[in-house]
Amino acid sequence: QQQVKQSPQSLIVQKGGIPIINCAYENTAFDYFPWYQQFPGKGPALLIAIRPDVSEKKEGRFTISFNKSAKQFSLHIMDSQPGDSATYFCAAQNAGNNRKLIWGLGTSLAVNP
Amino acid sequence: DAGVIQSPRHEVTEMGQEVTLRCKPISGHNSLFWYRQTMMRGLELLIYFNNNVPIDDSGMPEDRFSAKMPNASFSTLKIQPSEPRDSAVYFCASSHRTSGNEQFFGPGTRLTVL
Secondary structure, three states, rough: OOOEOOOEEEEEEEOOOOOEEEEOOOOOOOOOOEEEOOOOOOOOOOOOEEEOOOOOOOOOOEEEEEEEOEEEEEEEEOOOHHOOOOOEEEEEEEEOOOOOEOOOOEEEEEOOO | OOEEEEEEEEEOOOOOOOEEEEEEEEOOEEEEEEEEEEOEEEEEEEEEEEOOEEEOOOOOOOOOEEEEEEOOOEEEEEOOOOOOHHOEEEEEEEOHHHOOOOOEEEEEEEEEOO
């Protein structure tokens, strides 16, 4: 059972475009929603994270939008660059369930020059 | 800090052989996670430890897989006997409450079982 559904599976944009990656969850007990970025041959690394008490969080060119009622959250990359080409994973965590993250299946993003 | 250290980085073995993957978490981190990544199934949590104690091993595929954490600075994931379907990249990650919920991943071990 996939508790965190991520889409699209892959995405291609031109430099300067704004790719958007979406995730939906089912468990209303989730209270922490991170996005991880993974480059080929490397392990995932935390990019940005949000808690459900806010609807948006920005860090540089990366923004998370959070819709608690719809149980959805998304990652927006402003002014995307070829160096942003990577696989992006959303995840969710229930603070009452120790430190286990429930992961989406990932989105492979390619930013063309 | 050197980050999470995994060894070996690459492992090629034959079906039926025992495989041992090793992980050294970041010093001071008290949670350790073993993941498996494949194209078909994405990133799967196999097992995680808090303070060296296994908390959730529901992701361990079957009895051929076992994990240990004898002390705070070392963990192993063992596959015995290995099968071709075990071929994947295995990641170790660690975290600590003082670092929030962030998990720090190692570089991974690419396992190929022939």
